[in-house]
Amino acid sequence: xxxxxxxxxxxxxxxxxxxxxxVELGKRHEVVLADADVECPDDHLILSIERKGFAxxxxxxxxxxxxxxxxxxxxxxxxxxxxxxxVKGKYPxxxxxxxxxxxxxxxxxxxxxxxxxxRKVGEIFRGEGHGISLFSGEMEVGYEExxxxxxxLKEKIPKSEFEIIxxxxxxxxxxxxxxxxxDYAVAVTEPTPFGAxxxxxxxxLAAVLGVPAGVVxxxxxxxxxxxxxxxxxxxxxxVIAEIPYSKEMLESYSRGEPVAGKGILGIAEMLEAMLK
Amino acid sequence: MKxxxxxxxxxxxxxxxxxxxxxLAAAAEGGGLAAVDCDVDAPNLALLFGMGEGDFEEWKGxxxxxxxxxxxxxxxxxxxCREICEFxxxxxxxxxxxxxxxxxxxxxxxxxGIVCPPGAISIEKxxxxxxxxxxxxxxxxxxTGQLKMGESSSGNVVAEVRKMADAVAGKEGAGHMLIDAAxxxxxxxxxxxxxxDYGLVVTEPTPPALxxxGRAISLLGHFGVxxxxxxxxxxxxxxxxxxxxEFAERNGVPVLSRIPYDKTFTKAVAKLVPxxxxxxxxxxMFSGIWEKIR
Numbered sequence: 001x002x003x004x005x006x007x008x009x010x011x012x013x014x015x016x017x018x019x020x021x022x023v024e025l026g027k028r029h030e031v032v033l034a035d036a037d038v039e040c041p042d043d044h045l046i047l048s049i050e051r052k053g054f055a056x057x058x059x060x061x062x063x064x065x066x067x068x069x070x071x072x073x074x075x076x077x078x079x080x081x082x083x084x085x086x087v088k089g090k091y092p093x094x095x096x097x098x099x100x101x102x103x104x105x106x107x108x109x110x111x112x113x114x115x116x117x118x119r120k121v122g123e124i125f126r127g128e129g130h131g132i133s134l135f136s137g138e139m140e141v142g143y144e145e146x147x148x149x150x151x152x153l154k155e156k157i158p159k160s161e162f163e164i165i166x167x168x169x170x171x172x173x174x175x176x177x178x179x180x181x182x183d184y185a186v187a188v189t190e191p192t193p194f195g196a197x198x199x200x201x202x203x204x205l206a207a208v209l210g211v212p213a214g215v216v217x218x219x220x221x222x223x224x225x226x227x228x229x230x231x232x233x234x235x236x237x238x239v240i241a242e243i244p245y246s247k248e249m250l251e252s253y254s255r256g257e258p259v260a261g262k263g264i265l266g267i268a269e270m271l272e273a274m275l276k
Numbered sequence: 277m278k279x280x281x282x283x284x285x286x287x288x289x290x291x292x293x294x295x296x297x298x299x300l301a302a303a304a305e306g307g308g309l310a311a312v313d314c315d316v317d318a319p320n321l322a323l324l325f326g327m328g329e330g331d332f333e334e335w336k337g338x339x340x341x342x343x344x345x346x347x348x349x350x351x352x353x354x355x356x357c358r359e360i361c362e363f364x365x366x367x368x369x370x371x372x373x374x375x376x377x378x379x380x381x382x383x384x385x386x387x388x389g390i391v392c393p394p395g396a397i398s399i400e401k402x403x404x405x406x407x408x409x410x411x412x413x414x415x416x417x418x419x420t421g422q423l424k425m426g427e428s429s430s431g432n433v434v435a436e437v438r439k440m441a442d443a444v445a446g447k448e449g450a451g452h453m454l455i456d457a458a459x460x461x462x463x464x465x466x467x468x469x470x471x472x473d474y475g476l477v478v479t480e481p482t483p484p485a486l487x488x489x490g491r492a493i494s495l496l497g498h499f500g501v502x503x504x505x506x507x508x509x510x511x512x513x514x515x516x517x518x519x520x521x522e523f524a525e526r527n528g529v530p531v532l533s534r535i536p537y538d539k540t541f542t543k544a545v546a547k548l549v550p551x552x553x554x555x556x557x558x559x560x561m562f563s564g565i566w567e568k569i570r
Binding site for chain 2: 001008009010011012015037038040042044045059060078080081097100101102103104106108139141142143144145146169170171172173174175177180184192193194197198199202203204208209222223224251253254256
């Protein structure tokens with residue numbers, strides 16, 4: 001069963017919940033934790049797991065042969081990402097930072113001056129610890145698109161009883177890629193106006209993607225939980241756990257150990273019931 | 277106009293709270309300010325200035341995304357579109373021998389349209405967000421945007437929000453622009469960093485936050501943007517805060533301020549006001565940071 005841990009807002013405790021949940025489930029089941037926050041993956045730090053390189057994520061990249069180039073400018077006018085700029089009568093200038101590797105320029109070049117190269121856009125790492133396997137995706141700094149790394153990560157993880165996917169903050173492509181095809185989403189939020197606002201966004205996104213969702217209210221004693229509960233109810237999502245703020249939890253977090261507690265156990269038991 | 281972007285890599289380190297309080301310090305100084313929320317995935321800045329729908333002078337839908345559109349009558353069932361797509365965005369219906377576009381995966385690159393012999397595929401603009409601006413009760417304009425759920429191209433949306441902010445700030449002759457970026461370091465953050473004059477990295481004393489701050493600093497370095505750091509909630513772990521300072525120094529990034537853990541920030545978010553409005557101590561602290569980055 002594939003479970004996403006997400007939330008919309010950053011810093012609500014997604015990774016804390018995802019790592020703790022994976023370790024709890026790992027006591028009784030075969031569990032893979034996939035860190036799909038490929039822009040800033042941290043689950044290995046939270047669990048003190050040493051990661052080793054597992055696979056590179058590569059995408060096509062055009063390579064220009066100026067000896068063949070006839071300076072027609074078709075590549076530049078075809079590229080929809082402004083990755084190729086051409087001044088009339090000059091050779092095209094290519095900015096790999098803007099290129100997503102779609103290959104359209106190669107298709108339109110009449111002189112065959114653009115060939116298919118490759119470049120690394122990210123890497124998948126693997127590590128073991130606390131009774132689980134961790135797969136962690138990491139995007140190269142300066143590259144624009146996180147989704148290809150998320151998609152590669154999801155392809156690489158072995159089928160297991162529980163596959164926990166820890167998503168990035170936000171609601172854009174990388175979160176969409178992470179959520180798609182999951183059987184259930186755990187939306188971690190906090191009882192603040194920001195938490196409530198962003199929870200509504202992520203529950204709407206889960207609905208668009210057809211993923212059923214439940215809500216975890218983290219640091220539940222931080223403020224009034226009324227608004228968060230109302231939003232969960234409005235979107236037909238059950239509040240599956242309330243986790244109060246605790247100093248011990250914060251200390252485990254900064255020591256690089258998974259947190260534990262009643263709230264996490266409750267979520268794990270609910271997911272185990274779902275698996276049956 | 278000097279453009280200052282606030283980012284962190286890791287979410288929840290306090291970017292929006294810090295931008296809001298810095299904005300008050302900037303506004304107090306005069307000289308004109310425009311505040312911009314470039315976290316179009318999950319925008320919270322206007323909310324923290326207490327702005328509601330009625331406070332926006334302009335709010336409009338934009339088409340900053342492109343997707344392939346397919347004309348089934350022209351299709352010759354050759355399957356070339358599916359072969360060429362680098363993003364696996366073309367599903368093949370074996371029964372009808374016809375493609376279907378997976379709109380979550382389609383990047384709108386147009387490669388399928390180039391190889392389609394009868395020209396059955398075109399690229400269409402798709403409405404993927406709303407953007408707008410309004411005046412906060414503090415006097416300065418705030419521009420923001422909201423990505424539509426399930427839509428892509430958030431980087432393009434950020435670029436449109438910034439264009440709108442530039443126009444408003446230009447008309448007012450604002451001397452500064454404060455940009456609140458999203459978490460992470462991919463397209464929407466890159467679109468927030470592009471063309472800025474200074475990057476302020478907000479971090480906190482935990483190993484994940486530091487590692488992600490490192491990635492944010494690398495990103496700013498990649499684009500040649502001068503960088504400073506603010507260490508938030510430093511007293512939650514004074515020992516690790518020392519490590520953060522050492523890391524910053526090794527990377528040539530000055531730590532401009534250490535902000536203590538202060539419940540005023542939580543109260544301020546609940547009340548939807550910038551924290552500097554509730555505490556003279558914080559007000560002084562943010563004026564100090566503003567002096568260094570202005």
